[in-house]
Amino acid sequence: MRDALIEANWNEILRAVGNRNIKVIAVSKTQPVEKLQEAYQAGVRIFGENKIQEAIPKIQGLQSLPIEWHFIGHLQTNKSREAVRFFSWIHSIDSIKLLQHVEKEAIKQSKRTNLLLEVNLGGEESKSGTTEKDLPELLAAGRDLTWCRIYGLMTIPPFLEDVEEVRPYFQRLRELRDRYLPGYPELTELSMGMSHDYLVAIEEGATMVRIGTALFGKRAPVTNG
Numbered sequence: 001m002r003d004a005l006i007e008a009n010w011n012e013i014l015r016a017v018g019n020r021n022i023k024v025i026a027v028s029k030t031q032p033v034e035k036l037q038e039a040y041q042a043g044v045r046i047f048g049e050n051k052i053q054e055a056i057p058k059i060q061g062l063q064s065l066p067i068e069w070h071f072i073g074h075l076q077t078n079k080s081r082e083a084v085r086f087f088s089w090i091h092s093i094d095s096i097k098l099l100q101h102v103e104k105e106a107i108k109q110s111k112r113t114n115l116l117l118e119v120n121l122g123g124e125e126s127k128s129g130t131t132e133k134d135l136p137e138l139l140a141a142g143r144d145l146t147w148c149r150i151y152g153l154m155t156i157p158p159f160l161e162d163v164e165e166v167r168p169y170f171q172r173l174r175e176l177r178d179r180y181l182p183g184y185p186e187l188t189e190l191s192m193g194m195s196h197d198y199l200v201a202i203e204e205g206a207t208m209v210r211i212g213t214a215l216f217g218k219r220a221p222v223t224n225g
């Protein structure tokens with residue numbers, strides 16, 4: 001099963017990334033499992049999903065393949081068990097309560113789980129993520145985890161047509177990472193940049209980019225909100 005468009009898109013993304021050490025996460029939300037298989041054929045090995053219930057059958061369907069799964073959506077505490085079971089990375093830790101739930105599940109399952117703290121830099125009420133002000137407390141709460149480790153920060157900036165207006169958000173996330181790095185030497189990752197702004201994110205130091213439409217094409221509109 002090959003898909004020439006996905007393959008061409010993937011090669012273009014790889015060209016843009018060049019020889020930098022960046023994880024390209026193929027955001028496969030809303031895509032049927034066949035599309036993920038086509039992306040796999042093109043060389044994709046890291047996929048990102050934002051809804052637990054939607055992701056589980058896809059992950060199970062592709063179980064035999066060496067794929068690294070990243071959870072990038074808002075995580076409710078009552079979904080921590082599935083998040084830990086099915087994903088090796090969770091990008092969206094934004095409260096101490098959620099951190100504790102995830103750690104508890106990771107211990108129960110003896111499952112190494114890599115975490116990023118989501119920071120809401122735009123101050124948009126509608127978006128999840130911790131505030132810059134609460135970040136130190138969240139980092140401190142992550143110090144003594146056993147099966148979980150906090151490896152960096154993630155942000156979803158406001159959607160702005162002009163990518164140059166997004167740049168300051170990426171710069172800010174990097175500043176925060178650099179500020180806390182001396183106290184938290186494992187805080188190396190910066191998950192930032194989506195289809196329309198990942199080139200700018202890479203210029204500003206992204207170590208993970210999350211790319212959906214630029215790889216798979218436009219998603220079908222969500223019908224039930």
Ligand SMILES: *Cc1c(COP(=O)(O)O)cnc(C)c1O
Nearest residue numbers: 027050072194195210211212213
């Ligand atoms: C959907 C989504 C993406 C990918 O968005 P595109 O614009 O399609 O690349 C990245 N990150 C998160 C958190 C998402 O929900």
